[in-house]
Each structure stands twice: as structure tokens, then as C-alpha cells.
Amino acid sequence: MAVDEQHPREAIQDLVDGRIDASTRSEVESHLSGCEQCRDELEGLRWVKRVVAERVEEQRAPEGLRASILTALDESDAAAVARERPRYRPLRLALAFGIPLLLIAVAAWQYALRPADLPSLVAGDYGDFKTLVVELASRTDDGAELESYFRRQGIEFETRVFDLGMMGYGLLGGRAHELAGDPSAAFAYRGPDGQYLLCQMFRGHPEQLPEAAEVREHNGIRFHIYHKDGVTLAFWKEGSVICVLASDIDPEELIQLAFAKAMIPADQRSEVS
Amino acid sequence: MRPTSSTDRADFERTTLPLMHKLYGAACRLVGADEARDLVQETYLRAYRTFAGFEAGTNCKAWLFTIMYSIFVNRYRKRSRQPTTLSIDELEAERGQSMPAKGWGSHFEILQNPALGWAGPEVDGALQRLPEEFRGAILLVDVGELTYEEASRALDCPLGTLRSRLFRARKLLFSSLQAHAAKLGYGKR
Secondary structure (H helix, E strand, C coil): CCCCCCCCHHHHHHHHCCCCCHHHHHHHHHHHHHCHHHHHHHHHHHHHHHHHHHHHHCCCCCCCHHHHHHHHHHHHHHHHHHHHCCCCHHHHHHHHHCHHHHHHHHHHHHHHHCCCCHHHHHHHHHHHHHCCCCCCCECCCCHHHHHHHHHHCCCCCCCCCCCCHHHCCEEEEEEEEEECCEEEEEEEEECCCCCEEEEEEEECCHHHCCCCCEEEEECCEEEEEEEECCEEEEEEEECCEEEEEEECCCHHHHHHHHHHHCCCCHHHCCCCC | CCCCCHHHHHHHHHHHHHHHHHHHHHHHHHHCHHHHHHHHHHHHHHHHHCHHHCCCCCCHHHHHHHHHHHHHHHHHCCCCCCCCCCCHHHHHHHHCCCCCCCCHHHHHHHHCCCCCCCCCCHHHHHHHHCCHHHHHHHHHHHHCCCCHHHHHHHCCCCHHHHHHHHHHHHHHHHHHHHHHHHHCCCCCC
């Protein structure tokens, strides 16, 4: 795109999008008062923005979409409740509402007992964190400070925030998160070319994981590798904690990062992971 | 991360459901009408799951658009049909690089002619011809009202790239609509 240095094109677009400070606005307006070309450009950009927004926003969703959404939310609530109280909820519902509801409750109970698909959940979290759907609650590049934050947030296991500086990854911060209903410590890194990397730690066992696309061993540690929606995930066990690294970088690079940072806790060095 | 009380659920519905039509409108431009319904429903489910992370009083529309675009990128982009195989450079060449470096004004007057109205399929057609990442920039900023910073994260591109995509996309849209107006006999090119 050719840029005419004499005309403040960037500032004009900022003006269109309402992201200009008072002093710059004053300068641009001064230029606009004497430049017909820029005034036209400003109005043209404003017109396109308005016409597109109006055209998209005037569309109505089909009838029934609202009801479908509410039904999906109901099902989500039912599944969440069933996960929290799977042992006695079916019986209570059956006593209160009879056999038909008992059958429904049993189905919900069975649904709740199915193993959570942890790789899919972490891959979803990766997308949520990367696009800021979920914000990092603590922004710091200091690993010790982040570990302290996790303790203050009630994370009951020892977290180990990796130093990936040697690999060019800077710590962005973290969040006391939740994975399949259990607390997790989530922290994120940014690579030298803007790559995003998410790590999560939570109490668990490798038996909770579904069959992996690949299982590798390195330094006595077993890594369970998954690929979900373009995201590679490497899970491994450190004591009572499961660690996972997730990213959409080259899968082998992600696996090598996991190999580099995984370790067996000192008190379990004699055990086979 | 999931709302656990009826109050949370009511709050979620009150906050997000009024935006359903806008989300659907944008979803149609991302994946087409056939899959837009599923994309919007999935967006609401993901939003519900992460509602605890949403800060009340902030831009809910931008938050929902961010979620929807994230799902689009992860689930739909690979299989969504691309309505155009032309790159942005090819599209610009097709429209003529000089337009509208000079001449926004004269074209602008033509485009504002009330007889044109722009209620037909022309705006959609012009939008659909844009490469997806340029269309995404327009939908996120102009419809979803994301800030440049939010949109650049959602699109996973630097701020400068986002800024450039927006300008080029708007310029191309303007040019496409102007060409349509000219075809109908409004003004001369």
C-alpha cells in the first residue's frame, strides 16, 4: 500500500475508529480543514464502516436459535450438576419425580462418569487464553512471583513455573484456573516470533488421559502426546501433579520443550514414572 | 469457570442474548448461513463456560466476537469454503491501485445516492470476496467493536498488520461498491 507521507492516513483511520487522543485529533483536524483529499478519505472510510456494520447487524437470527441456545445451556447445567453430585442425585430425582426422571438421571449420571477429555479441554483453554477470551489474572515475567500468586489463590499443590528464557520464550503471567472441575495452575509464554505457549498443572493421574496419539519416554518420564484442532499437547506426570504444555507451534518443538523442562520430583527419583 | 447459580445463568442470558442477532449476522459472513447457527450456539456454550472470566461492564459484544472468531479459527476455518481464491494483491490490482488514493470524494457522492440504498446483496458480495483475514478484521472491528489490540490478538497478527488489513479491506469494499454503482449507471469511472 503506497503511503503518501504528506497526508496522515494512519491518523485518519484512527479518527474513524475513535482511537485518537486529543492532541493528535487537533493536529489531524487542522490538516483536514485544509486538505480536501483527506476529508474525502475520512468520509469514505466512515461510510464503508457504517454501511458494512448496518448490513451485518440488520440480519436476524433464524427462529428457534434462541431456544436452541437455552436448551444447550440447560444441558450444560445438567451435566455440571451431575458431575458434582453423581452419587446421590439420581436417587433423589427418582424419589421425587418417578421412574421416567430416574431414567433421565441415570443417563446424566453415566454421562458424568465418562472420563473428561482433558486434551480437548486444554486445547480449548489454549484458544481461550491465546485470544484473551480468558484473561491472565496475574501478569508477571517473574516465575517465583507467579508461584506465590498460585499459593495465594489456594492452589494446594506445588507449582513449578518454567524458565523458558533460554528457548526464547518469555513468561506472560498466569491464572488460577479450572480443568474438568478441578483447580489448575495455568501460565502462558510468548515466543520470539509471537508464538503462544500454555502450560497447565493440576492434580491427577495419567490414567485419566485418553489414548494418546503417541507416547514417548525421555529421561524416565512418559509423555502422552495429543493433537487437537491444530494444537499439540504433551502431558506428563510430576509426583501427584500432571503437567501439560500446549501450543500450535511445530509439534516436535513443543515436545522438545516438554522434554527439556519435565523432571521427576526429588523424592521420587527412584520410581518409574 | 461455569456459572453455578440461577443468578449467574440469568445474568449470562441478560448480558449476552440481546447480542445473538449481531453474532449470527457476523457468523453468516464467516462460515455461511448453513453453519452459522451451529457456530453461534457453540459460541454461547463456550461463553457460558468462561463467563466467570468476563468482567462485568466491559464490552460484552467484543468478548463474544472474540470467542466466536476463536472457534471459527479452530473448528471451521479449515473446512469452510473460500468464496474467492484471489489474494488481496490480486483484488487490488483488479480494482486499480490508484483508486481511491485520489477521488474518494467524487465516488463518495455517488455511493451516497439514496436510490442505491445498499440493502441488496452487493455489500455482502463485496465482503465475501475479501480474503478471510481481511474480512475477519472488518467483522471484528466494525461489527464486533473490538479495539485494534483485541482484534490483532484474535487474528494473531501484529497491530500494524491489523491496521493495514483494515485500511486495505475498507478501500477494496469502497472500490467494489463504487464499481457496482458505476455498472448501474451512477457516475462515471
